[in-house]
Amino acid sequence: MSIELPEGYRPSEDEEYMNPMQLEYFRRKLLAWKQELMEESDSTLNHLREENWQEPDINDRATLESDAALELRTRDRYRKLINKIDKALNRIADGSYGYCEESGEEIGIKRLEARPIATLTIEAQEKHERLEKVRREE
Incomplete structure (x- = not known):
């Protein structure tokens, strides 16, 4: 439909x-x-x-x-x-x-407009990137 x-x-x-x-x-x-x-x-x-x-x-x-x-x-x-x-x-x-895979929160229209394949809120994405950076530095 x-x-x-x-x-x-x-x-x-x-x-x-x-x-x-x-x-x-x-x-x-x-x-x-x-x-x-x-x-x-x-x-x-x-x-x-x-x-x-x-x-x-x-x-x-x-x-x-x-x-x-x-x-x-x-x-x-x-x-x-x-x-x-x-x-x-x-x-x-x-x-x-449109909902974060981790928190279930709304990803947001602006973020989806910029990146329609987004699966995480900006906060969750930043957290992932920080953890990734820490792992690379270890």
Whole structure:
């Protein structure tokens, strides 16, 4: 069941948190982002397929291989992002989207606008980052 969103709709703090319109807004935002990433990944694959890998000059070949490695790393990042987007879409479907996985508190509209795949409140995320930093320093 699709919900009609008014043209130019943006979630606001004045509305009930994660109401059907907000959920639909974020669902569409996530789907559009996923589509964009998939198109860019397809473009990368096509580019790599069409590339002439038989450069006679060793420097040109090294540059080509370096560029290809960078594109593949980017594509891998996209793959991971798509996985996170799919998980966010699943949270929309099961009703847990927009709530912190640790505390159950509202993540907040502003944070979700900036990072629609967020699973933690800013406070919980900062706590994780501090713990990670401490572990790396040990």
